[in-house]
Amino acid sequence: xxxxxxxxxxxxxxxxxxxxxxxxxxxxxxxxxxxxxxxxxxxxxxxxxxxxxxxxxxxxxxxxxxxxxxxxxxxxxxxxxxxxxxxxxxxxxxxxxxxxxxxxxxxxxxxxx
Amino acid sequence: xxxxxxxxxxxxxxxxxxxxxxxxxxxxxxxxxxxxxxxxxxxxxxxxxxxxxxxxxxxxxxxxxxxxxxxxxxxxxxxxxxxxxxxxxxxxxxxxxxxxxxxxxxxxxxxxxxxxx
Numbered sequence: 001x002x003x004x005x006x007x008x009x010x011x012x013x014x015x016x017x018x019x020x021x022x023x024x025x026x027x028x029x030x031x032x033x034x035x036x037x038x039x040x041x042x043x044x045x046x047x048x049x050x051x052x053x054x055x056x057x058x059x060x061x062x063x064x065x066x067x068x069x070x071x072x073x074x075x076x077x078x079x080x081x082x083x084x085x086x087x088x089x090x091x092x093x094x095x096x097x098x099x100x101x102x103x104x105x106x107x108x109x110x111x112x113x
Numbered sequence: 114x115x116x117x118x119x120x121x122x123x124x125x126x127x128x129x130x131x132x133x134x135x136x137x138x139x140x141x142x143x144x145x146x147x148x149x150x151x152x153x154x155x156x157x158x159x160x161x162x163x164x165x166x167x168x169x170x171x172x173x174x175x176x177x178x179x180x181x182x183x184x185x186x187x188x189x190x191x192x193x194x195x196x197x198x199x200x201x202x203x204x205x206x207x208x209x210x211x212x213x214x215x216x217x218x219x220x221x222x223x224x225x226x227x228x229x230x
Contacts, residue, residue, distance in 0.1 A: 002156070002158070002159075004156075006156075033218070040222070040223075041222060041223075042202050042204075042220030042221050042222050042223055043157065043202075043220050044220070045217050045218070045219065048217070056217065091156050091157070093156075093218075101147055101159050101162055102147075102159075102218055103159060104149075104156035104157045104158070105156050106154075106155050106156045107155075107156050109154075
């Protein structure tokens with residue numbers, strides 16, 4: 001257990017529905033990252049926060065995706081109008097500083113039917 | 114495109130043997146490298162890291178070697194055990210001072226290590 005908690009572990013939804021995932025990072029970590037991973041591939045960067053500020057978003061993050069970290073602690077990732085191509089493992093990670101190692105949670109496996 | 118890649122997608126070893134997993138990177142400005150282990154259904158687990166001003170770093174049963182001349186990174190696992198079976202990723206960070214974007218971690222595709230009893 002790395003100390004990064006993600007919920008839910010699994011989510012099955014129908015195409016067109018909205019889903020929201022939650023990440024609780026290690027408490028003293030001020031950086032929080034979201035990655036997406038499909039089968040057989042390495043994790044791909046989506047976005048990251050420094051405290052409550054969202055500092056960078058990947059071009060992979062379409063307008064249907066939104067992430068928040070309102071109080072600089074936990075974060076949520078929402079996908080609106082899900083598509084089958086959104087099916088993936090969504091990973092959250094946190095780090096203590098800007099060039100420190102990332103600790104990952106166990107991920108949320110999303111299946112869009 | 115990805116700047117971090119792996120030479121072999123799969124590696125099969127006998128229990129007790131040493132394993133070597135290789136990784137090539139293309140950006141000479143990469144500052145920091147991390148090896149992660151990922152077991153099925155779990156998130157990546159930190160194994161060991163090395164910064165660009167080092168050539169070698171050792172941990173418990175693991176050693177990372179960095180050859181900046183040929184832009185090559187390797188992970189050596191001593192006395193490989195069945196519990197070492199997993200996908201191993203190398204990841205790199207390029208800092209802003211080297212043209213990177215805010216210390217974003219970039220992963221390669223991974224090598225599947227299978228340890229045979």
